[in-house]
Amino acid sequence: MGRLFGTDGVRGVANADLTAELALGLSVAAAHVLAEAGTFEGHRPVAVVGRDPRASGEFLEAAVVAGLASAGVDVRRVGVLPTPAVAYLTGALGADLGVMLSASHNAMPDNGIKFFARGGHKLADELEDRIEETYHAHAAGEPWDRPTGAGVGRVTTYDQGFDNYVAHLIGVLPNRLDGLKVVIDGAHGAAARVSPEAFARAGAEVITIGTEPDGLNINDGCGSTHLAKLRAAVVEHGADLGVAHDGDADRCLAVDATGAEVDGDQILAVLALAMRDAGGLRKDTVVATVMSNLGFKLAMEREGLSLVQTAVGDRYVLEEMKRSGFALGGEQSGHVIVLDHATTGDGTLTGLMLAARVAATGRSLADLAGVMERLPQILINVPDVDKSRVATSPEVRIAVTDAERELGATGRVLLRPSGTEPLVRVMVEAADIEQARSVAGRLADVVKSALG
Structure with missing residues (x-):
């Protein structure tokens, strides 16, 4: 899967990219990282776990719950609820961690894991990085401390969440x-x-x-x-x-x-x-x-x-x-x-x-x-180009300047390299749809010739 954490948690095809083993390992890693950060200091940690209704959420939830409990975290299962509900309940219940299993708008075969910190806020980037590092270190053979006896987490269902x-x-x-x-x-x-x-x-x-x-x-x-x-x-x-x-x-x-x-x-x-x-x-x-x-x-x-x-x-x-x-x-x-x-x-x-x-x-x-009028917006993806040079290419810079001059105050140009693919997105807005289409097409041609 490359880097595990994207801009919105970890996502992939359930049981292919996002496996039960990965879900369990990430949950244990998250518990260890938050413990090391002092999040659990002085009390027994508690996590809220919810999911959307995807079939794969059933086994992934079981894996997450098992991982957290094995790391000494008490788990409150809230069942099928929206992501913002899990975030809210994480804060309202005073939990140290929230976990949501969902791939949002993605098709059913996908699923994902999203972690929330205390208060229901998204984890900081540095914490996600540390969770990923800890997970990979364990996968490479580094052992985890494992509580036993009364130290293991307890799992309960919280029915009042809805x-x-x-x-x-x-x-x-x-x-x-x-x-x-x-x-x-x-x-x-x-x-x-x-x-x-x-x-x-x-x-x-x-x-x-x-x-x-x-x-x-x-x-x-x-x-x-x-x-x-x-x-x-x-x-x-x-x-x-x-x-x-x-x-x-x-x-x-x-x-x-x-x-x-x-x-x-x-x-x-x-x-x-x-x-x-x-x-x-x-x-x-x-x-x-x-x-x-x-x-x-x-x-x-x-x-x-x-x-x-x-x-x-x-x-x-x-x-x-x-x-x-x-x-x-x-x-x-x-x-x-x-x-x-x-x-x-x-x-x-x-x-x-x-x-x-x-x-x-x-x-x-x-x-x-009607307080706002949506101006026509044309988006063209230009594939197979060196997206790293979009901000430094003289040809592209001149073309953008010319386009902005033509559009004036009622138009806009945005060139954005894709975060995951070798392509550049060319977006043009204008008061007239034909003008937007014409300008976007010319810019796309320049991007292709200059960066291809």
């Missing part, structure tokens, strides 16, 4: 959703029970699709990566809006009453104004990635709000929010972080807050999302 998490979601909503009809697509994933229950308790009339997980159908033609069924259901039932989650429910996309998509940028824009009006948008600033649509940036400027942009990845958004004390951030893909109420992206919370804004204002979602 209700505790839903109560938390309802408790942070600014207003009820009475009078709204909402369609929820649970992606046959971890939010299949949680999201409909939360919306119903908040007062909405709820219609569900994608809420019958069988372990094999997660993300299969449904959820935030496949919106067609949600669009049709919203129109068919005359709903006010629709909400779509991914497999582990850390993201949310929406559909307005006409069936039109409301993406993560638009959701961020709606929530930014809602939080500003309520006095909760600290420093009048929103954090997003460099891939956010230019229309989002222009909308925030018109509203007198500041935008801070980070590298692509919700972990980088979160790092900037924590470092600078901001309250709201997210990605175009629907990862939205409301830091006062969640330590990670939370799709159910995002959907609830979006619906709450509709209910509070009496305005349609289409009207609210």
